[in-house]
Amino acid sequence: MRDGKTAAVLDKKHLKEDEIISYMIGYPLNEREEGIRAVPKELPRLENLLEFSDVYFENILHGLDFKVTKGSITGMLNVNKNSGKAVERLLMGLGSADKGEIIFDGKTLLLKSTEQALQAGIAVVPEDDRIFWEFSIEENIMMSALKMNRGLAGRLNRGELKYISGELFSDYMKSACPYCTLDSCVPESRLAQKKIALCRVLASDPALIVLVNPAQTIDVISKDSIYADIMTLKAKGKTVLLITSDIKEMFDVCDRIIVVNQGKTKATFSVTDGNRDQLLQSYGESLRDI
Incomplete structure (x- = not known):
């Protein structure tokens, strides 16, 4: 199943992992995207801007750990959506961690309102856009x-x-x-x-921009425009945390991918053009574990 529809019916005796993953993501493993992605083959060593360390929150996050480096586009693959929503709320100042520590720009982050989040340098674009x-x-x-x-x-x-x-x-x-x-x-x-x-x-002028499902409910051509905007942000030195349930979207724009499910980090990948197929295969392994 993919996007609420049957993608394929396969004979168990002749299953191939690459074929299954291709049906999962909607295109062949060896297919390359053109005109959007422009990530360097080697990323410079950067310091962390945001770090979640053993964070628990409202029986949703259960010891979540991840880091976002300055000047990068880090994707959080939000498998069951609840985990990403919890991270979004914490970074908007709409809740406080029950346990663990959130560090932002070298300091412990304690937010009580969206105004405090903005003043700290964190701005969130929620999925519904809040127009x-x-x-x-x-x-x-x-x-x-x-x-x-x-x-x-x-x-x-x-x-x-x-x-x-x-x-x-x-x-x-x-x-x-x-x-x-x-x-x-x-x-x-x-x-x-x-x-x-x-x-x-x-x-x-935030230090960290959090985008939640930025290309939902728009057509394919419009998605390319949004992805181009995200890449422009990186070119300007901005730091982006992309929370999405679309793995193809992540490969289009992200430097690193964090797979999160049931409130825990399941896997972390560094994305380059050379290891795209390998990462998709690894994601298939992670998905089975989830």
Whole structure:
């Protein structure tokens, strides 16, 4: 089964692992993606920006361990979705770990609100995008920065925020909504809405960007646009944690993949063009263990 449909019915006597994995992911193991991925063959040694160490949370996370290095795109393969949702809540300041430690930029992280998360340098784009329909595109983009500044005695004035919104609109929105302006209402296009949500978190200039299922509910061509935006973030030195249940999505953009299920890390892979097929085979092993 794949995506709610029967992908194949196979004879047990003639099963091959590569064939099974190909049906699982929707394309042959040796197929290569073109035009999206541009990850160097060797990644420089980087220091950790985020670390979960033996974290327990609400009977969902059971000793979760993982690290996100600065300047990388780290993917969390969220097999049963609950684990990824718990990580999302912790990084948004919507809960506290029952046990263990979360370290961010070398310091223990204790968040009690989304405002505190933004002030710490963490911005989350949830799966539903959290669009404010009654506001214009510009007001939606400015929302996170305004929230952050509330606790910082107005670090940025409104003129600066308008300038930032304009720059982000030009960089990310024009291709998705060429007829839109900053004063426009939020368009019905799901791609445009997702780009508005991305611009909103970028307006607060976060150290860590958390993307939750960023390409859900959009068409294949639009997905390529989102993936290109994610690669642009890396080129600009941003650190990204991508939480998704789509393994193909991870191979398109990630440097490292963490497989998480039932609140625990099951496997961690480093992704390069040379070991893609090998990693998919390893993922098949991990999936059977899960």
